Amino acid sequence: MNQDKDPVPPARVYVIDDDPELCESVEWLLDSAAITCTICHSADEFLEQFDPDSPACLVLDVRMPRMSGTRLQERLNVIAPHVAIIFVSAHGDINMSVSTMKAGAQDFLEKPYEPQQLIDAVQLGVDNAAQRFRAYRRARQLSDKINLLTPREREVLVLVIEGLPSQTIARRLGMSVKTVDVHRTRIKMKTDADSIGTLVRDILRYQVEVR
Template sequence: MTTQEDKTTTKVYIVDDDTELCESVAWLLDSAGITTITCHNADEFLTQFDQRCPACIILDVRMPRMSGTRLQEQLNRLAPHVAIIFVSAHGDINMSVSTMKAGAQDFLEKPYDPQRLIDAVQLGIDNALERFDSYRKTQELSEKLSILTPRELEVLSLVVEGLPSQNIGRRLGMSVKTVDVHRTRIKMKTDSDSIGTLARDLLRYDVEIP
């Protein structure tokens, strides 16, 4: 459950080359109790962006040098956990569809309804928290897998498939006792409550075993 304290950890960025619009949006969101960080181009945003925190980004599609859609492409590689709300005075259906397919949360046309923007940002804050938590868990799981040996990864892969130790032993040509030794080592190395819990987390967060 998202608490008010959790929400305050989410940074809300306004990225638009229109200075007056940035000030207007910042004032509107401040009136709703939402603190913002204003950036007038993509480079300024990238300088201030802290990927260690969940983030909701109100992003203009058309900006000098780097467009909003190009910044979205970069963020999909750098920080796929952010929630992006696109705004544009020149939006069309194709642009809206393409940005949403690329992971944007919403696409608003200027001038937009103030309440709709506030609602979109409040939803974006919640989504950013969920995406960030999922992203962080995925990174943690990937780091745990990186310390396992190739044989341990083979055993774990078969555990994820749902095979018991006896079947894993037959598949890999080892005794059940040896399989259980590997299972114990995997549990200890990954600091997991159980290897079953680890397997469920890998499936839940769609983490591939190398």
């Protein structure tokens, strides 16, 4: 499979904060580091223009009207888990920082933060966003391929992932070794895998559901 070698578009940087002056300041700061950003004054405004099929790095305020930064993170974890999020807050505490990081945030910065600290975080976020998007896209492509398998082929694949040889799989499923090998060949063809070994590696690497 060579899908993961497909080029990834540049990550788009969003600054999401309901404070216009702060947004203007951050935009100026990032522009000084040659980083172009899109300003959104609410989570709703961001969602209206966000493309989940592209990488993105967010500088996201924790507390905002209507939809908070943490609620937006919860939503993005469903529709775009590849997004890199840098939380910023003037009211942060350890519990909030820990909870957002456990939920997948890249960083949590307390206002006022050092300008270079934010620039470094965004530059890292842009790189992380591209890597996360590549993995997300690869997992989705692989999942689509696995959905082409018959229930029997999935049964065989599950046991292959467990590391069982064809002889053991044949006994477990009540079929001949030759039939197991036929299923293995069809699995390889349908998933466009270079080999069953690379298929298993990718399934485990990208945590793709098979059952």
